[in-house]
Amino acid sequence: MEQGKSDSNEVNDNNENVHQDLSPSSLNEVMIPKIGMTFLSEDEVRNFYKSYAQNVGFGIFKLGGKKGDDEKQKYFCFGCAKSGKTVSQAKNVMYPRPSTKTNCKAKINVVIRNDDNFVISSVSLEHNHVLSPGKSRHFRCNKLLDSTTKRKLELNDQAGITLSKSFHSLVVEAGGYENLSFDERKCRNFISEARRLRLGDGDVEALSNYFCRMQSRNSNFFYVLDLDEESRIRNIFWADARCRAAYDYFSDVVTFDTTYLTNSYDMPFAPFDGVNHHGQSILLGCGLLSSEDSETFIWLFKSWLTCMLGRAPKAIITDQCRAMAIAIEEIFPNSHHRLCLWHIMKKLPAKLGGHAQYKMIKKQLKNIVYNSLTVDECDERWMTMIEDFNLENNDWLKFLYEQRNEWISVYVKDKFWAERHRYNILTPLIQEVPQLGANNDDSCSILVKILKDAKEKLIAIQTDHSRADQLKEASTSSSKTIHSRLKVRSRGRPPTKRKQSKIEQIVKKSVAKARKKVIEGPTVSVEELNNMENGKHDSLVHSDAEKRFED
Structure with a gap:
């Protein structure tokens, strides 16, 4: 990839004292675009407009186009390379990267007719910047490497010849720098890509x-x-x-x-x-x-x-x-x-870190993004934030607001995104906490203690929830019956092969004594006797058992 291509499509010639020269003598060498001119292909239109731009002194690129219902291209346009505006990608807002974009309106619109002919429908030749015919070869659209030059550069690189020497030999062969359709940076980018594509042995x-x-x-x-x-x-x-x-x-x-x-x-x-x-x-x-x-x-x-x-x-x-x-x-x-919301929020320190009220801006922006319930509420709170912190000239926030329907949750909530809202909230905090704890040993020890306590509390909460769910399931299930402690203890291993505890021995003796009293004299009813056998007569059996156990 060419270096520095994100902000400009041509060299920065705004400071050059070269004035626009559109005299008839200079324009007779190349045909001026006019409405109604017909071409056979898109490449033919591109070559014509590029030839005109090279003589006048500006770079070109394709601005865009539109397809019809049959997925065939209906029209497109070529314009000046300085058209449009660029959002600064600089990490430090105090030192933004320069841009050659001047929102130039010079362009040609081309319509594709049913007979597959390409016809110029409108033309705009007005530029709002200085033109540089003498430096047209430096524009990106005019930098070309032919197959012969590519092969020679790659062979020299494999032979160990430095790029500077290879480029100098091409200059001597062409008879000067002005006769080349490329520069040394173009060659260097080609060699870098060739090395990247050249795999190792095996x-x-x-x-x-x-x-x-x-x-x-x-x-x-x-x-x-x-x-x-x-x-x-x-x-x-x-x-x-x-x-x-x-x-x-x-x-x-x-x-x-x-x-x-x-x-x-x-x-x-x-x-x-x-x-x-x-x-x-x-x-x-x-x-x-x-x-x-x-x-x-x-x-x-x-x-x-x-x-x-x-x-x-x-x-x-x-x-x-x-x-x-x-x-x-x-x-x-x-x-x-x-x-991706995470990628956007990750850029906050780089884009807004130089602001005096960065922490307040960050807090309010997160509140807008995560807690807005309606579109109107989100827009109102966004405008309030811009006014409160005087961010009207921040290009990054302008760009985000223009694309708000593609990343803010309240705008995309009508679609399924399988998003984990709690995860999106916790991720920024988890990234910031280690940075605070790594400042010194005291901060690290405090942070470790807090995290351990939080972990134990979360585990305890999850355990309580699981126990509550189990009890709720047991109480609501009609197929399960809650038995007494004695009956539950007796289930499992057969009584004949299980060693009885002290309590069970006392209870057994109490039951036998009660039976004996029934035989000698009916002081105990049959219903009470049955309750004792089932372990439900707690007032009689357990009190007697506890008394004997204490003795």
Whole structure:
């Protein structure tokens, strides 16, 4: 990936004292875009507009388009590379990264007719920035590496020749820097990607053997390899039989994330995760990617969809990655897309940490996100927070508010997300507590004591709940009868093979004495005698037993 491409599509030439020159002599060399001009393909339109932009002195890129009901493209537009506004991605809000975006409105709109001809429907040639024809070759859209140059750079890198020497030889061969359609950074980025795709000795064979071995054990093992123009492995996807079987039952919500780890080849690990009926995370497939652009994600999502027999998930959760959003919109158009709330809240210290009232802002923002019950309440409290802390000019919060229907709980609660609300509340606290306890030994000992006490209380509460549930179940069950202690004690081992306790011996003698009294004189009724045998005459038997036991 090229360095620094997130904020600009061309070099920063705002400070150059080069004035716009649109004299007839300079424009006669290239045709000016006009309404009604017809082309045969999108590439032809791109090449025409790029040639015009290169002569005038600005960069271009595709702004967007729209498809019809038949999934065919109906129109699109090319515009100036300085169009639109960029949300600052700087970690320190006091030192934002500079951006070349000026919200320039120069563009051409192209309509695709029924006869498959591409016709320019509207043209805007007005720019709100300085044009630089002399530096057009530095614009990203004009930086190109042909196959011959790529092959020469890679061979020199494998031979141990430094990139500086290789680039200098290309400059000498072309007759000067101005005759090259690329710069040294373009070459350096290509070599970095080539090294990343160049596996070590035996790695390809080991990977192929592993996949073949897994597929021979189970025919439901699925894997796909993405190769580049030179048949080198670029991206990998695989899923075993357990992943495919789990997706048959738990295809409601899928989480996709590429922030886990990278290996020795700097390839991001991209797992597809789901949630089972126990609320536990399950693996639904994974991949290794060479880059994180929209084309790579489109390939990965297509491969995963093929693996799952074309059944798209009902909902998918990702982080704030525009490339992922583009790929999801194309591959999973009917799936509900939500941004990961944990990733957004994790950025609070980096985005708002420099504010004097950061703790109050953080507390109020969490209250808005987690405790808002209605959409109107959420909007009202958000506006109040912005006004109270003077955050009207914070680009990050503006961007979050524009996307509020994709991540705030109150906006997405009508869809099933298998979310664990208590987990989302506890996760930020669990991350902050270890940092506070690691300051010194006293804080650490206090924190350990508090956590141990909390753990014991939680265990005690769970134990009490389980006992209460058992008693409730026993009392409400009609098939179970609560017996006396003597009867319960006598159940189990036969009386003839069980050693009687002292209490049982006294009770046995009391019963025998009562029987004798019945025979000699009926001082005890038959009903009382039966109660004594069943262990229910507690007033007579137990009092007599306790008295004898004390003697």
